Amino acid sequence: MPQEIRELDPTTVERIAAGEVVERPASVVKELVENSLDADASRIRVAVASGGTESIRVSDDGVGMDEDALRQAVRQHTTSKIRDIDDLEGGLATLGFRGEALHAIGAVSRTTITSRPRDERADRGAEITVEGGDAGTVQPAGCPVGTTVEVEDLFYNVPARRKYLAQDATEFAHVNSVVTAYALANPDVAVTLEHDGREVFSTTGRGNLTETVLDVYGREVAQAMIEIDDGKLPEGPLEGVSGLVSHPETNRASREYLSTYVNGRFVTADAVREAVLEAYEGQLASDRYPFAVLFVEVDPALVDVNVHPRKMDVRFANSEGVREQITAAVEDALRREGALRSRAPRG
Numbered sequence: 001m002p003q004e005i006r007e008l009d010p011t012t013v014e015r016i017a018a019g020e021v022v023e024r025p026a027s028v029v030k031e032l033v034e035n036s037l038d039a040d041a042s043r044i045r046v047a048v049a050s051g052g053t054e055s056i057r058v059s060d061d062g063v064g065m066d067e068d069a070l071r072q073a074v075r076q077h078t079t080s081k082i083r084d085i086d087d088l089e090g091g092l093a094t095l096g097f098r099g100e101a102l103h104a105i106g107a108v109s110r111t112t113i114t115s116r117p118r119d120e121r122a123d124r125g126a127e128i129t130v131e132g133g134d135a136g137t138v139q140p141a142g143c144p145v146g147t148t149v150e151v152e153d154l155f156y157n158v159p160a161r162r163k164y165l166a167q168d169a170t171e172f173a174h175v176n177s178v179v180t181a182y183a184l185a186n187p188d189v190a191v192t193l194e195h196d197g198r199e200v201f202s203t204t205g206r207g208n209l210t211e212t213v214l215d216v217y218g219r220e221v222a223q224a225m226i227e228i229d230d231g232k233l234p235e236g237p238l239e240g241v242s243g244l245v246s247h248p249e250t251n252r253a254s255r256e257y258l259s260t261y262v263n264g265r266f267v268t269a270d271a272v273r274e275a276v277l278e279a280y281e282g283q284l285a286s287d288r289y290p291f292a293v294l295f296v297e298v299d300p301a302l303v304d305v306n307v308h309p310r311k312m313d314v315r316f317a318n319s320e321g322v323r324e325q326i327t328a329a330v331e332d333a334l335r336r337e338g339a340l341r342s343r344a345p346r347g
């Protein structure tokens with residue numbers, strides 16, 4: 001008997017598509033924080049309950065949205081950031097561009113967005129609620145300038161996904177590393193993270209990277225950080241390598257303290273991480289890793305960021321050259337601090 005091929009109903013299609021963007025609470029937090037940064041926020045407050053499985057709230061003081069924008073924002077494939085595929089060529093000024101996140105989040109949760117535009121003379125904002133993909137009408141709401149997105153009961157209508165969420169502590173650890181990564185990349189933005197009503201960290205937003213490391217990781221780590229000298233970069237595909245790396249004596253048993261960014265975008269590209277670790281070769285026990293907050297600048301034409309929304313990976317046209325430059329920059333910093341033990345030349 002031939003198999004019957006059926007067309008999926010729109011609700012099923014929507015939930016499958018949403019699963020591509022939203023895997024767990026941390027992916028919601030990532031999308032919402034990116035939106036706040038794209039909206040030119042100078043303060044971002046992230047508050048989650050039960051690791052984000054119960055609720056996630058992200059508030060900012062960014063440009064905000066008026067009633068029409070709110071209505072548009074929760075629809076599928078709607079964005080204010082690009083017009084067509086040509087806008088992706090030659091680098092992108094914003095973190096978002098797919099126009100999928102708010103729609104996807106609304107499809108698998110109970111979401112309320114409250115917003116008031118910065119340039120509006122009216123003294124109030126507006127609010128829209130989306131429940132399992134059904135958007136309500138926009139209502140007036142009293143609120144400060146900026147945007148608050150509150151996401152409750154993530155995956156309440158996708159039991160298979162809900163069941164596979166980890167324990168709250170694990171989900172929160174993922175949320176924490178996302179918020180930490182964005183806080184470190186944006187020292188000029190005051191970022192606060194709260195879990196179950198308790199403040200986990202808060203950055204001043206005064207624009208100083210070492211101060212931000214202090215706010216996030218504490219004094220011991222901040223004092224162990226060594227600045228990378230951007231002026232000494234050898235020739236190669238990268239235009240700049242800057243940031244802070246820890247003295248080898250300050251290390252942890254996890255790679256999660258390696259925060260690496262390409263053109264301001266948080267990435268976990270293996271080429272970048274391995275290049276950093278290469279500089280520490282022989283300095284650390286095999287299961288120990290340094291702290292790093294490393295910013296790499298490259299001609300946008302030589303890097304592809306248009307990969308999967310959830311994969312924080314990038315591809316370089318010349319990854320060998322990229323690795324060599326990063327390793328050299330980190331080695332130079334460690335050597336300057338006398339933190340690089342002499343070792344036999346690599347063969």
Ligand code: ADP
Pocket residue numbers: 031035036039060062063064065073074078079080081095096097098099100101102103146147
């Ligand atoms: P994208 O970020 O790819 O454009 P999203 O679904 O995340 O797609 O957001 C859709 C649109 O909603 C954005 O393009 C932006 O115009 C608006 N938006 C989302 N979040 C905010 C925010 N925090 N402040 C102001 N505008 C926002």
Ligand code: MG
Pocket residue numbers: 031034035096097099101102
């Ligand atoms: Mg977005």
